[in-house]
Amino acid sequence: LGSPQDSLAPQSRDQDFTALIQQVADGDQSALTTLYDASSRLVFGLILRIVSDRSTAEEVLLDVYTQVWRQAANFDLRRGAPMAWIMTIARSRAIDRLRSGKHDQNKESIENLSNLTGASVNPEEATVHSERRRLVQSALDTLSPEQREVIELAYYSGLSHSEIALKLGQPLGTVKTRTRLGMIKLREALRPLMEGGL
Amino acid sequence: MKHEGASFETTEMAALYALGALSQHEARIFEDHLSTCRQCRAEVESFDATVSVLALADEQEPPPRVRDN
Secondary structure: OOOOOOOOOOOOOOOHHHHHHHHOOOHHHHHHHHHHHHHHHHHHHHHHHHOOOHHHHHHHHHHHHHHHHHHHHHHOHHOOOOOHHHHHHHHHHHHHHHHHHOOOOOOOOOOHHHHOOOOOOOOOHHHHHHHHHHHHHHHHHHOOOHHHHHHHHHHHOOOOOHHHHHHHOOOOHHHHHHHHHHHHHHHHHHHHOOOOOO | OOOOOHHHHHHHHHHHHHHHOOOOOHHHHHHHHHHHHHHHHHHHHOOOOHHHHHHHHHOOOHHHHOOOO
């Protein structure tokens, strides 16, 4: 398995993750720990972005890996890559928590959260993280503000296209078009990262 | 939703699906379609990968106490 800084999944890592999930399905706790070590930074980052509260994010993180442990046997590679499966669970649990309102109202701003770095990240990893972050940021910068808004409302706030249309007072067709064009742009801009260029 | 090649509409559905922005009813219908359409599955996979990569911007080390649980 790759080191934690390689925790996003190009194809060879997909195979490692798939094997680990299979071992987890067989009841191997050490495989769960390895999977956690390789993926939890991304998972925690996503949860934190959605719930905006660290203690809530910690609880949700624990829930996510509990669910991975319980549902590993249901993982089906034909329905998506392993990291995408884990991230889908994470997003879904985080949005459930967001909707249930059981989180601290004293939210830290995203900017503040982004500035926190993990104590155990070594300088070399920190450089890789910062480069990746820069690439994702520049991909997001290729979007128009309207495209970015609909994508963020869908992915981080868990709104459906019709809820977004209602919230923004825009026709549904406009929301769908913005989403499609924005996602195509992002897919192009992020392709180097998806192919494991870093 | 029979089609040949990635159309404007199927790309749109795949993008919305990957973002979790379809209603439950629409998502179920689209999943039925995905089970028989390799092309749309590939679209969804590429958009799934796109949203997974977005998370790189937010990577955060969780506190050790979570791992110890």
